[in-house]
Amino acid sequence: MSNARISPTTADDLAAANLLYRDPGLHDHLQGAATRDADVVHHAIDTWAPHAASLLDAGCGTGTLVAALSDRLTGLGIDLQPQLITHARAAHPGCDFEVDELCTLDLRCTFDVITCLGNVLAYLHEPDELHAATAAMSRHAHPGTIVVINTLITPPPEVPASTSLVATPRGPAQVTVQNRWDDDTRLATMTRRWAFTDGRTETDIVHRRVHDLNALTTALASNGFQVRAAFDTLPTTRNPPRGPSAFVIAQRPQR
Numbered sequence: 001m002s003n004a005r006i007s008p009t010t011a012d013d014l015a016a017a018n019l020l021y022r023d024p025g026l027h028d029h030l031q032g033a034a035t036r037d038a039d040v041v042h043h044a045i046d047t048w049a050p051h052a053a054s055l056l057d058a059g060c061g062t063g064t065l066v067a068a069l070s071d072r073l074t075g076l077g078i079d080l081q082p083q084l085i086t087h088a089r090a091a092h093p094g095c096d097f098e099v100d101e102l103c104t105l106d107l108r109c110t111f112d113v114i115t116c117l118g119n120v121l122a123y124l125h126e127p128d129e130l131h132a133a134t135a136a137m138s139r140h141a142h143p144g145t146i147v148v149i150n151t152l153i154t155p156p157p158e159v160p161a162s163t164s165l166v167a168t169p170r171g172p173a174q175v176t177v178q179n180r181w182d183d184d185t186r187l188a189t190m191t192r193r194w195a196f197t198d199g200r201t202e203t204d205i206v207h208r209r210v211h212d213l214n215a216l217t218t219a220l221a222s223n224g225f226q227v228r229a230a231f232d233t234l235p236t237t238r239n240p241p242r243g244p245s246a247f248v249i250a251q252r253p254q255r
């Protein structure tokens with residue numbers, strides 16, 4: 001169930017901008033298992049919510065995290081892009097997936113763990129959307145619920161375009177990547193050109209917002225969460241995190 005949509009980014013925008021969203025099989029081939037993210041979620045559960053049993057994965061993509069955690073948590077993954085949900089359902093038939101939008105999500109139930117990993121929040125380009133997303137997390141939280149977020153917090157370095165050879169199911173592809181940063185909009189733009197051996201080319205133009213860490217923790221606090229930790233990677237040696245992306249773990253306090 002959803003309220004009126006406020007996000008200007010549509011599923012069609014996302015798919016048009018990124019070959020990996022148009023070809024979920026290629027996405028899984030290149031991204032592999034969600035091991036690092038699953039390790040962080042296990043760490044958060046062990047530390048703050050040892051009895052957790054249910055999971056909402058917001059922006060689940062192809063569903064790899066829900067599947068990776070399915071031994072421990074009964075999970076629901078939601079994502080804006082229908083073709084990713086179709087792929088997730090086929091790849092992980094024991095798990096639940098639905099097409100839905102994070103900011104307006106209203107499932108009328110709560111979860112012990114809410115994850116929002118892999119830069120989902122970076123696709124929310126308007127400052128108001130950070131508040132809307134954390135309010136949606138709040139609607140699906142009860143006392144003790146933990147939220148685990150990973151998103152960009154510093155601009156990617158502006159380095160010259162780089163090209164590498166990438167193995168794909170259709171043979172090797174030459175992939176050229178260039179990043180640009182716009183300080184006014186706080187949007188990092190990645191231009192990525194794929195050149196396949198059969199002569200086919202594809203160009204991605206992916207805009208991701210770099211959220212200020214303080215803005216994120218403020219939005220979480222104003223929606224009733226207490227920030228428990230913020231770090232770059234496990235083990236949590238660097239505090240505060242330096243980026244480019246950071247994990248933030250927050251919790252709705254026990255009453």
Ligand SMILES: C[S@@+](CC[C@H](N)C(=O)[O-])C[C@H]1O[C@@H](n2cnc3c(N)ncnc32)[C@H](O)[C@@H]1O
Pocket residue numbers: 007009014034058059060061062064078079080081084100101102103116117118119120123124
């Ligand atoms: C980089 S992918 C990460 C997917 C997955 N969480 C992972 O780590 O593999 C970002 C995902 O966020 C989804 N997304 C972006 N904006 C969204 C929104 N407003 N509501 C729901 N999903 C959204 C995209 O469709 C995409 O699947």
